[in-house]
């Protein structure tokens with residue numbers, strides 16, 4: 001409770017900056033309409049577009065827009081300079097005054113140009129209808145979509161039980177980095193097909209570079225450390241929708257998620273090669289909640305859509321408050337584990353296990 005309250009207090013403190021953003025369009029309501037002639041329509045359209053901006057374009061841009069608006073509607077700055085301690089009004093005055101004797105028509109045009117340069121963020125916020133499914137292309141091993149405040153990263157190698165090959169490690173990292181910066185409130189990982197993921201793609205061990213197996217083990221350790229690091233540092237709520245069996249790294253990663261929802265079809269193999277049911281994993285604290293497979297998708301996505309309506313700043317800050325206490329330790333454990341694994345991958349035990357798997361169907 002204390003943690004939630006602290007997070008709520010911190011979230012409330014972030015309100016003034018969001019108020020500044022939403023108050024900006026109000027400035028435009030005081031415009032002098034008689035001042036606009038030739039490009040009045042464009043100018044008005046641009047002002048309306050600014051009102052629709054959901055993303056804060058940043059103080060620098062807002063000051064530029066303010067100054068151009070004032071210049072376009074009132075001409076050169078003729079106000080007395082505010083005192084040094086009146087920081088906000090002084091910044092506005094400086095921005096307006098810096099435009100010197102720029103003609104009103106030119107200021108209008110610059111305003112219109114500046115707003116149109118913000119169009120990518122307009123597209124991603126206001127022009128896309130709520131509920132529209134935005135699909136990211138450029139991934140070979142994933143399907144990444146954004147809808148209803150949720151970015152869904154779906155492993156998409158169903159024929160290989162969503163085994164994670166080198167390309168997929170890199171694509172997951174890329175998708176996580178993009179999700180950390182996009183408009184979504186929460187990020188979900190799940191699998192396409194009957195498996196969540198069968199873990200590391202064992203053929204990753206067969207592509208030996210010129211430096212031999214030692215170099216391969218070292219490269220894998222570097223990759224794994226960076227990969228796990230992305231999960232440790234991910235700033236938004238991260239949720240696993242474990243749609244089916246999960247193996248190896250796809251299980252061990254679950255500890256870094258903020259919630260893990262599992263279908264009762266999900267089994268996990270952990271140490272001793274023992275299969276755990278989703279219910280047993282839940283009892284161990286690795287899974288948050290288990291649902292019957294028949295209603296799994298419906299129940300989980302209803303819940304996730306409700307989460308995605310929660311205040312985004314409060315969610316992020318709550319996560320940061322919790323994660324910052326353990327982040328350093330998690331990175332240290334990750335580094336140590338990758339070191340140990342680098343040695344283990346060179347062991348006979350590991351080589352035999354990989355050879356056994358790959359030779360099952362004469363893959364070697």
Ligand SMILES: CCCC/C=C/CC(=O)SCCNC(=O)CCNC(=O)[C@H](O)C(C)(C)COP(=O)(O)OP(=O)(O)OC[C@H]1O[C@@H](n2cnc3c(N)ncnc32)[C@H](O)[C@@H]1OP(=O)(O)O
Nearest residue numbers: 159160161163198199200201202203220224247248249361
């Ligand atoms: C670089 C960083 C390294 C980080 C290290 C992480 C540690 C780990 O994750 S270790 C865990 C590795 N995973 C495994 O050991 C699982 C291996 N797979 C299996 O045991 C079985 O495939 C299965 C129990 C998951 C499924 O068995 P089932 O009989 O139902 O299906 P299969 O015919 O075996 O699989 C279908 C198809 O998919 C290929 N495949 C499945 N899993 C993997 C995998 N992990 N690596 C490579 N390939 C995999 C399997 O070979 C089949 O391919 P073909 O249809 O082409 O034969």
